[in-house]
Amino acid sequence: MRFHSSFYCLFIIVLIFSIDARLIPLQREINEPLIIDVLSTNNNLNIPVISTNNRALQRQKESGTPSSTGPVANTTVCYPIVGCFDNNEPFNNAALEVPQSPEFINTGFLLFTQEAPTNPEIFSYDANDESIMKSSINPSRWLRIIVHGFQNNRESVWIAKLKTELLKLKNDEKSDVIVVDWGGGAKFPFYANAVANTRLVGKLIGLFLKKLHKLKGISYDKIHCIGHSLGAHTCGFTSNTVDNQLARISGLDPAGPFFSGKKIVVRLDKDDAKFVDVIHSNTEIALGLGLGITDESGDIDFYANGGQSQPGCPSIGALLGGVLGGQSEAAYEQASCSHGRAHGYFIESINSECPYTAFPCHDYNSFMDGKCLVCPISGCAQMGFYSIYSLGRGKMYLATKSNSPFCGYHYFVELVLDRDMAKTRGEIYVAIYSDYELLANVSVTERGNDDIKAGDIFRHVFSYHTDLGKVDYAVIYFQKKILAFGWGGPAANEIVVSRLRLKSLEDTVVLSGRCDASTKVAAYTSEPLLLNRFDCQD
Numbered sequence: 001m002r003f004h005s006s007f008y009c010l011f012i013i014v015l016i017f018s019i020d021a022r023l024i025p026l027q028r029e030i031n032e033p034l035i036i037d038v039l040s041t042n043n044n045l046n047i048p049v050i051s052t053n054n055r056a057l058q059r060q061k062e063s064g065t066p067s068s069t070g071p072v073a074n075t076t077v078c079y080p081i082v083g084c085f086d087n088n089e090p091f092n093n094a095a096l097e098v099p100q101s102p103e104f105i106n107t108g109f110l111l112f113t114q115e116a117p118t119n120p121e122i123f124s125y126d127a128n129d130e131s132i133m134k135s136s137i138n139p140s141r142w143l144r145i146i147v148h149g150f151q152n153n154r155e156s157v158w159i160a161k162l163k164t165e166l167l168k169l170k171n172d173e174k175s176d177v178i179v180v181d182w183g184g185g186a187k188f189p190f191y192a193n194a195v196a197n198t199r200l201v202g203k204l205i206g207l208f209l210k211k212l213h214k215l216k217g218i219s220y221d222k223i224h225c226i227g228h229s230l231g232a233h234t235c236g237f238t239s240n241t242v243d244n245q246l247a248r249i250s251g252l253d254p255a256g257p258f259f260s261g262k263k264i265v266v267r268l269d270k271d272d273a274k275f276v277d278v279i280h281s282n283t284e285i286a287l288g289l290g291l292g293i294t295d296e297s298g299d300i301d302f303y304a305n306g307g308q309s310q311p312g313c314p315s316i317g318a319l320l321g322g323v324l325g326g327q328s329e330a331a332y333e334q335a336s337c338s339h340g341r342a343h344g345y346f347i348e349s350i351n352s353e354c355p356y357t358a359f360p361c362h363d364y365n366s367f368m369d370g371k372c373l374v375c376p377i378s379g380c381a382q383m384g385f386y387s388i389y390s391l392g393r394g395k396m397y398l399a400t401k402s403n404s405p406f407c408g409y410h411y412f413v414e415l416v417l418d419r420d421m422a423k424t425r426g427e428i429y430v431a432i433y434s435d436y437e438l439l440a441n442v443s444v445t446e447r448g449n450d451d452i453k454a455g456d457i458f459r460h461v462f463s464y465h466t467d468l469g470k471v472d473y474a475v476i477y478f479q480k481k482i483l484a485f486g487w488g489g490p491a492a493n494e495i496v497v498s499r500l501r502l503k504s505l506e507d508t509v510v511l512s513g514r515c516d517a518s519t520k521v522a523a524y525t526s527e528p529l530l531l532n533r534f535d536c537q538d
């Protein structure tokens with residue numbers, strides 16, 4: 001990204017998790033972030049407050065005595081049950097914070113079963129063997145563990161939705177669910193502490209699983225840890241505690257800040273479990289903005305809609321304008337909306353018929369330009385719960401719809417312009433109809449510049465909620481762009497389309513307009529084009 005080189009020494013990580021209070025650490029060089037808290041009392045006024053004493057405040061809260069010093073290098077803390085943690089490289093990634101005490105974090109495990117879907121059995125992090133022996137957990141079922149991220153706890157709405165969908169699973173997928181609540185160690189605005197705490201919480205979960213293994217005969221082969229944001233890395237540490245024997249980890253937009261580009265021992269990676277699937281929904285956009293990690297972290301990494309931001313969430317333009325212009329409301333909306341889509345997609349995938357097909361591709365632009373339209377022999381992959389049964393591995397791309405249900409089927413539109421057409425400027429839309437009903441209206445020029453020249457080929461992938469098998473015609477609309485002072489030379493008042501093709505990515509269906517006829521579309525007008533089930537020779 002172009003911004004990066006010019007801001008080499010000063011990059012900004014924006015952590016925006018709360019409507020009424022926001023935290024923006026300006027990370028200078030490698031260490032010591034300068035923290036700017038942006039506190040707002042309403043939607044209009046944001047007052048940036050520069051403070052470097054969040055950690056001092058935290059210590060004060062914990063111990064009751066104010067401390068004027070921040071964390072220092074070469075610190076080790078030791079606690080009963082979990083042992084010792086230091087902040088030496090590579091574990092100096094949390095601004096030198098070390099994990100807080102198990103008592104302070106007060107992790108709880110809530111066991112839900114199909115027999116008791118709403119009244120959990122609750123275990124403390126230091127639950128004794130006797131209480132574990134008495135639990136109704138069933139070793140013949142899968143054990144799905146849900147781990148939340150920063151500023152969440154057992155009350156977070158998405159957790160209840162995910163739990164409900166998991167408890168509906170049947171037969172070989174039948175599951176018990178444990179919700180991990182570590183909200184005491186994930187509180188706003190102490191992000192660096194929460195990052196450090198993922199190690200300790202992961203270990204606590206791992207030790208709890210060891211007991212379930214020993215006392216209740218639960219097999220690691222049937223344990224699946226599902227973590228959102230910081231929770232994804234926590235799942236990694238959980239599996240580390242049992243020698244990476246967990247069957248599966250699903251990382252839902254694993255947290256980026258303090259983890260991006262770091263060694264794999266401090267973050268989720270594919271060796272942490274037998275199978276690791278990752279959904280990226282809010283990766284770094286520019287200037288370090290974005291709550292999720294960009295790094296490939298699993299056996300399969302799904303970059304939904306490219307992974308940076310999600311359709312239906314406020315635009316990237318609003319985000320950048322908002323942050324740089326001091327209006328962080330838009331930034332908050334965008335970041336939390338896109339970051340949260342990862343669990344939205346996963347939840348929807350569990351009991352939906354829609355396949356969430358994703359395609360291996362070098363990058364998102366290539367995917368959208370139609371360069372990766374067929375599943376290679378190495379296979380495609382299904383995003384979400386069923387990804388474990390997919391053949392494909394590596395980076396996968398897919399488009400989703402902008403609202404729920406998010407899963408759609410992919411279609412590829414290709415529009416070829418006549419070789420003798422005069423050049424012009426503007427935007428070309430293709431609307432798809434079935435039985436006089438408008439199904440979709442996509443801009444094929446969306447990602448290009450405004451120039452439209454003879455022989456141009458526009459290609460665009462879009463997502464639609466059902467099979468477009470019955471499509472019968474398209475309507476092409478040309479919106480000419482008017483430039484002041486005639487910049488860019490003369491622009492024709494029409495475009496001439498020599499071919500239009502619509503292809504299903506999930507199916508073999510190809511629809512084309514007449515192969516030997518071209519269609520003139522005058523500026524600001526629409527022209528219909530019949531589509532038939534055949535493909536034209538090139």
Ligand SMILES: *[C@@H]1O[C@H](CO)[C@@H](O)[C@H](O)[C@H]1NC(C)=O
Pocket residue numbers: 073074
């Ligand atoms: C931390 O400890 C290592 C070796 O134990 C030492 O080399 C290093 O200088 C120490 N760093 C600081 C900042 O004290």
Ligand SMILES: *[C@@H]1O[C@H](CO)[C@@H](O)[C@H](O)[C@H]1NC(C)=O
Pocket residue numbers: 429431441442475477526
């Ligand atoms: C498609 O969208 C464009 C831009 O919003 C609009 O001008 C055009 O009329 C639409 N086409 C149809 C057929 O609705």
